[in-house]
Amino acid sequence: MESIIRIQGLTKHFNHFKAVSDLSFTVEKGDVYGFLGQNGAGKSTTIRMLLSLITPTAGSIEMFGLPLATHRREILRNVGAVIERPDLYKYLSAYENIHLFAAMSGIEVKRNHLMEQLAQVGLAERAHSKVRTYSQGMKQRLGLAIALVHDPQLIVLDEPTNGLDPQGIADIRNLILMLSRQMNKTVFVSSHLLSEIEQIANRMLIIDQGKKLVEGTVQNLFRTDDMILHLQTTNNLLAAELLQKSSYAKQLQEWDAHGMLLRLSKQEVPQLVAWLVQQQIEVMSVEPRFTLEDYFLKITTANQHVESFTH
Amino acid sequence: MFMRYTFLFILFFSVTSGFAQDDAMRLLQKVKAKMDRVNDYAATGKMRTDVVFIKAPVSNIRVYYKKPNRFKINRDGGISLLPKGGVSVNLNALMLTNDFTALDAGKATIAGKELRVIKLLPLQENSDVVLSTMYIDELRLLVLKTNTTTRENGTYEMEMQFGNYADYGLPDKVTFTFNTKDYKLPKGITLEFDDGSKQQQLPKNKKGRIEISYASYQVNKGVSDAMFK
Amino acid sequence: MWSLLRIELYKIFKRPRTYISFAAIWAIVSLIQLAIYVDGQRYMEFFMKDLAASFEIQGNMLNGYFVCFIILQTLLIHVPLLIALVAADMIAGEANMGTLRLLITKPVSRTKLMISKFLASAVYAVLLLVWMAILSLFLSMVIFGTDGMMNAKSYEIIILEKDDIFWRYALAFAYAAVALITVASLGFLLSVFAENAIGPIVATMSVIIVFTILSTMDIPLFQQVKHYFFTTHMIGWKGFFDVKVDADGNAIVGSIANLPAVLRSAGVLLAHTFLFTGAAILIFRKKDILS
Numbered sequence: 001m002e003s004i005i006r007i008q009g010l011t012k013h014f015n016h017f018k019a020v021s022d023l024s025f026t027v028e029k030g031d032v033y034g035f036l037g038q039n040g041a042g043k044s045t046t047i048r049m050l051l052s053l054i055t056p057t058a059g060s061i062e063m064f065g066l067p068l069a070t071h072r073r074e075i076l077r078n079v080g081a082v083i084e085r086p087d088l089y090k091y092l093s094a095y096e097n098i099h100l101f102a103a104m105s106g107i108e109v110k111r112n113h114l115m116e117q118l119a120q121v122g123l124a125e126r127a128h129s130k131v132r133t134y135s136q137g138m139k140q141r142l143g144l145a146i147a148l149v150h151d152p153q154l155i156v157l158d159e160p161t162n163g164l165d166p167q168g169i170a171d172i173r174n175l176i177l178m179l180s181r182q183m184n185k186t187v188f189v190s191s192h193l194l195s196e197i198e199q200i201a202n203r204m205l206i207i208d209q210g211k212k213l214v215e216g217t218v219q220n221l222f223r224t225d226d227m228i229l230h231l232q233t234t235n236n237l238l239a240a241e242l243l244q245k246s247s248y249a250k251q252l253q254e255w256d257a258h259g260m261l262l263r264l265s266k267q268e269v270p271q272l273v274a275w276l277v278q279q280q281i282e283v284m285s286v287e288p289r290f291t292l293e294d295y296f297l298k299i300t301t302a303n304q305h306v307e308s309f310t311h
Numbered sequence: 312m313f314m315r316y317t318f319l320f321i322l323f324f325s326v327t328s329g330f331a332q333d334d335a336m337r338l339l340q341k342v343k344a345k346m347d348r349v350n351d352y353a354a355t356g357k358m359r360t361d362v363v364f365i366k367a368p369v370s371n372i373r374v375y376y377k378k379p380n381r382f383k384i385n386r387d388g389g390i391s392l393l394p395k396g397g398v399s400v401n402l403n404a405l406m407l408t409n410d411f412t413a414l415d416a417g418k419a420t421i422a423g424k425e426l427r428v429i430k431l432l433p434l435q436e437n438s439d440v441v442l443s444t445m446y447i448d449e450l451r452l453l454v455l456k457t458n459t460t461t462r463e464n465g466t467y468e469m470e471m472q473f474g475n476y477a478d479y480g481l482p483d484k485v486t487f488t489f490n491t492k493d494y495k496l497p498k499g500i501t502l503e504f505d506d507g508s509k510q511q512q513l514p515k516n517k518k519g520r521i522e523i524s525y526a527s528y529q530v531n532k533g534v535s536d537a538m539f540k
Numbered sequence: 541m542w543s544l545l546r547i548e549l550y551k552i553f554k555r556p557r558t559y560i561s562f563a564a565i566w567a568i569v570s571l572i573q574l575a576i577y578v579d580g581q582r583y584m585e586f587f588m589k590d591l592a593a594s595f596e597i598q599g600n601m602l603n604g605y606f607v608c609f610i611i612l613q614t615l616l617i618h619v620p621l622l623i624a625l626v627a628a629d630m631i632a633g634e635a636n637m638g639t640l641r642l643l644i645t646k647p648v649s650r651t652k653l654m655i656s657k658f659l660a661s662a663v664y665a666v667l668l669l670v671w672m673a674i675l676s677l678f679l680s681m682v683i684f685g686t687d688g689m690m691n692a693k694s695y696e697i698i699i700l701e702k703d704d705i706f707w708r709y710a711l712a713f714a715y716a717a718v719a720l721i722t723v724a725s726l727g728f729l730l731s732v733f734a735e736n737a738i739g740p741i742v743a744t745m746s747v748i749i750v751f752t753i754l755s756t757m758d759i760p761l762f763q764q765v766k767h768y769f770f771t772t773h774m775i776g777w778k779g780f781f782d783v784k785v786d787a788d789g790n791a792i793v794g795s796i797a798n799l800p801a802v803l804r805s806a807g808v809l810l811a812h813t814f815l816f817t818g819a820a821i822l823i824f825r826k827k828d829i830l831s
Contacts, residue, residue, distance in 0.1 A: 014828075051645045053829040076647040083645070087638025091555050100547055104646040146642070360699075361789035366782070367699040368791040389688030390599035390699050392591075464594070502756065503693050504778040506801035520789075 002029040003065075004154050004186045005050065010059035012045055012210075019045040021210040023059070027188055027203075029153075032180045034201030034218070035190040042210040043190040044084065047158045050188070051081050063154065077106055080152035082160055086143025090132035094123050094142050097131060098149055105150035114149065121145045121175075137168040144175065155179060157189040161196060169196070176200050213253065214263075227266065228289045232259040234282040242279050248272065261289065335413040335429045339445075342452045346480040351377040351534040354481075355526045358384070358391070362491060362519030365392060372523065375538040383539045384523075394489050394521065395464045410434045411443075421446060426455060439463055453480060465490050476528050487521045541652055548660035552626060558664070561622040562671055568618055569675040572611050573683060576602065591692075604681035605689045605705045611676040612712065612777070620723040620748050621741075622668060627661040627727030628740035631824070635735040635831035644829050654821045658728050665720040673713050691781045698782055704793045712777040715806060719774040722809045723748065725816035726770075732820050735831050747771075770812040776805035 005027035012020040020042045027033045037043045048054040050061060052072050061068040063075045088097045098117060102109045118124050121141035131139065140160065147155060157176070161169040177200060179185040191197050197204055198218060206213040214221060233239040240255035243262075253261040264272060273283050354374040360367040371387040384393060416428040426446040433440050439461045446456040453473050460466045467489040471482035552558050576583065580602045588597060634640035643653065689705055691698040700708070726747060730740035748771055755766035766772045782797035796802065 048641075048829065051641075053641055053644050055826065055828060073647040073649060076645060079645070081642075081645045083641050085638070087642070089551065089554075089637065089639060092551075096554070100550070101642065101646065103543060103547055104643070104648055106647050359788060359790050363789070364696040365699065366696060366785055366789075366791040366797075368701055368704075368783075368793045370701075384598075386598055388599070389701050390597070390601060390690050392595040392597055392690075392697065392699065395594055395596055502752075502775050504775045504782075504802075504805075505772070506779055506782075506798040508798065508801075 003027065004029050004031070004063060005033075005188065006062040007046075007050075008060045008062075010046065010049060010061065011057045012042075012049060012054060013057045018210050020049070020056075020207075023207070023210070023212055025205050025212065025215055027186060029186055030180065030184060031203050032176060032187045032189065032201045034197035034204035035188065035207065036192070036194060036197050036204055037190075037207035038192050041192075041207045043192075043207060044158055045210075046207070047081075047083065047156060047188075047190060050156060051079070051083070052076070053083075077150070078153045079156060080147030080150065080154070081156040081158070082140070082143040082147050083156075083158045085136070085162060086139055086146070088131045088139065088142060088146075091130060093128045093130055094118060094134070094145075095127040097142065098146050101146045102149045107150045117145045117149050118142075120148075136163045137165065137171075140164060140168065140172070144172075148179075152185075154186045154188065157187065159190055159192070161191070161193075173200055226263055228253065228294075229262050229264055229269065230259055230285075230287045230289045231262055231272075232284040232286075233276065234284060236260060239276060239279075239281045242276075242281065246275070248275075335415040335427075338427060338447060338449065338452075339413050339429060339431075342447060342454060342480070345452050345478075348531075349376070349378075349479050349481065350531050351375075352479075352481065352528045352530045353532065353534055353538075354528045357524050357526070358386070359522040359524075360392070360520075361522070363517045364491065365519070367392065374523070374525070375534050377534050377536075377539070381536075381539045385538075394467070394487070394519065410438070416444065419446060421456060424448065424455070451477060453477060476525075476530070479528070479530055481525070481528050481530070483525055485523045485525075487523075489519050491517050491519045541656060544648065544652060544656035545659050545663075548630075548656050549663060552660055552664055558626060561625060561668055564622055565619070565668060565672050566675060569611055569672065569679075573607060573680060576607055576610070577683065580607075587692075591697075597690075600685065600687040601690060602684060603687040603689070604677070604684040605686055605700075605702075605709070607680040607684050608677045608709065609689065609691070609781070611672075611680070612716070617749070619668070619672065619720060621745055623661075623665050623720050623723045624727040624741045624744040625737075626664050627724035628731045628744055629737040630657045630661055630728055631731040631820075632734040632737045632740050633731075635829075636737065638831060640831055641829050650825050651821055654817075654824050658725065658817050658820070661724045661728055662721045665724045666717050669713060669717050669720060673709075677709055677713075689781075691778075699791065700781065700783070701793055708780040708796075711780045715777040715780070715802070718806050718809050718813075719777070722770050722774070722813045722816070725813040725820070729816040729820040729823075732824050732827065767808075770809055773805035773808045776802050776809075779805070 003026045005025075007026070008024050010020055010023040011018070023042075023046060035043055035046070045054060049056050050063070050068075052068060064078060066075055068075055089100070092100070095114060095118065098114050099109060102114060115124060115127065118127050121144055123138060123141055123145065126134070126138065131142065134142065140163075144160075147157075160172050160176075164172065173196070176187050176189060180187055189197070189200065201218055203215075203217050204221065205215040231239070236255060236257055236259055240252065240260050243249065243252045243255075243260070248262065251263045253263055255261070262272070269286055273286065276283055352375070354376075356372050356374065358370050358372045370389060370391060372391075373385045373387065375381075375383045375385070384391075411431045411433045414430040414432065416430050419426055419428050427449050429445045429447060431440075431443040431445065433443075441460045441462055443460075444458040445454050447454050451473070453471070455471055455473075457469045458466070459469070467487060470486040470488075472484040472486075473481075474483040476483065584601055585592070588601075591597070631640065634643060644650065686702055686705075688702045689700045691700065723744065727740055727744040730743045731737065734740050751769040751771040754762045755769055755772045779798060779802035780796060783791040783793070784795040784797050785791055
């Protein structure tokens, strides 16, 4: 499968604050890739690094098989983006805005093509009105039209449904699905709402405090018999170290001196306990914490923080 | 005896000084009579300004005179600065009144020529001229130099060179020299470009010179009063 | 690059606020012309009071060339503010509007983007100056006529012939363009550090005002360093209104008293422009766009 985005060890520090830490993931061609995390988790920072707005402190970004650091312009010719709330030139009309950005995208600007793009997002009738007269939803649609005007292969959307009413949200969802299924575009979309991502993405990554929490297909991540279990042993740090080196590594979510969280099905619990005993680690307790969905909902709902192990 | 010689000395002195005074007046009258032949003239010429704080180009001028004392220098377009009480004062105007006392001040040699020196003291108390010293070529009846002290406008010197119009007492060239130390320049209210040259202050105690070279005179052809406005 | 420049100029001239500057120039120039038309004679009499006591002044002093000279004095404070309004908005304004992040995601190098933005603000500065030239020189010539001109400095007076002035104004305006482009480059540099244009606009004007004040203070330290301030050289256009003299002290028509000094000042301004613009580009290339 051709990878459109390949990120390795991506890190960004702002002075002493670690916004993104050692992030790695891959987006394949044709994916609708959901990038999930609560506000402040590092989503926007990651997206800005993808779009060369921010320089990474460490790590590498490859897009379309080319390093972003050295092939920025070539890559960006094939990328269309809507970053947060799309801010446009309010003193210009929609047509003037899309004309301007189309010219910068390196395509031959034709009036018919521009009007077509505006018609696709339902703005043809208001094409010559100043953007300052537009509603938030109309601005969002215009932002999308601008992102798509040069027919990019990759579309990056950062919280595209923010501030939209239910109809607007549904419109965006349908558009994304159309881009993926009918136009074979790759879409990288970020959000803090699991319900949104669930409906459109085929693969996703959850980021929390700048670090990857989980990554995988939506289907696999939401296996209903999986749970988040809280494990306490006589030596939690040693147990975590051993688990990281074992086949349970991917299931280990979080740990500290007081215990650890693992993603397991009920059936796997006895095997885990037996294994730990073999490693000379005594198990003190195994408690189910949340279902997976509860867990994701908890960590991805706005204004809520991940609860520490001690809770 | 002493008294006798003193009396004789005083008598001789007053007679000779009286004679000298009369003699000076007679010379002046002769010069004046020559100048009197000119009722009016219109002249063209060039004016050169050599004043340390004025940078002015050589300009074409027209000069008009009408008896007894109307005199005007007009520049052919452009701006000109003429020291007051000097160039604008014409010799004729000075002399064509009888309101002065002439005193013989002997002789002086200037540029190898022996000239008669006569001092003029205006009789009128409100006259701007306080004293005027004239250096006269007795033979040609021409005033070659004057040194004038005025009440309002300082002291200035005029030197005349004569040629084609000597018969009329009209000079080919007039050089007017004056003191610049009392002049004040307009208040500068804006920044000036400092090009690094050293002189940035008004120089003191320097003399300025204005030289007028006359190309031609049209004498006694009539000059309209409008020219003097 | 040409298409980027066209886009930047399009954005500048589509914005209503740009025309405030042109209106402001018209207002300043008109007011000065009106004041001189109505009361110019009295102003001249006051201005020339001391000189007129000693000299007879002939000629039409209050002509279009002289009026333009007065208007150009405002070049130091009023016009740089109008330049800063646009130049300081080039990056900060885009950040404030939120459009900067969209621009950077386009397949255009940051360097080219910055150069095109700077060139656009330079073109704007030149057009503003052309407008000023039309109003202050040509219109003044029509209203007040032409004659010779007296350039009165604190230590000398320079008298220029009527036919010896127009070309000097052409050079003076060209020099003024260089000076204003330097102001634009300073505003442009400061714009990189802000997300709102007010800060860079105020900072640009503060720099100009402070440096101008320092260079006029009679303190030896400032007198020594003032030649490094670009504001000191902004007044260099006046050097075109000074002439050489011949051995007899007569002004030489068509000459410039100290052309090397004027060119040196222009060079200082150009050097500052390169410095400010270069710094702006280098900083922007590395800058994280968080707006």
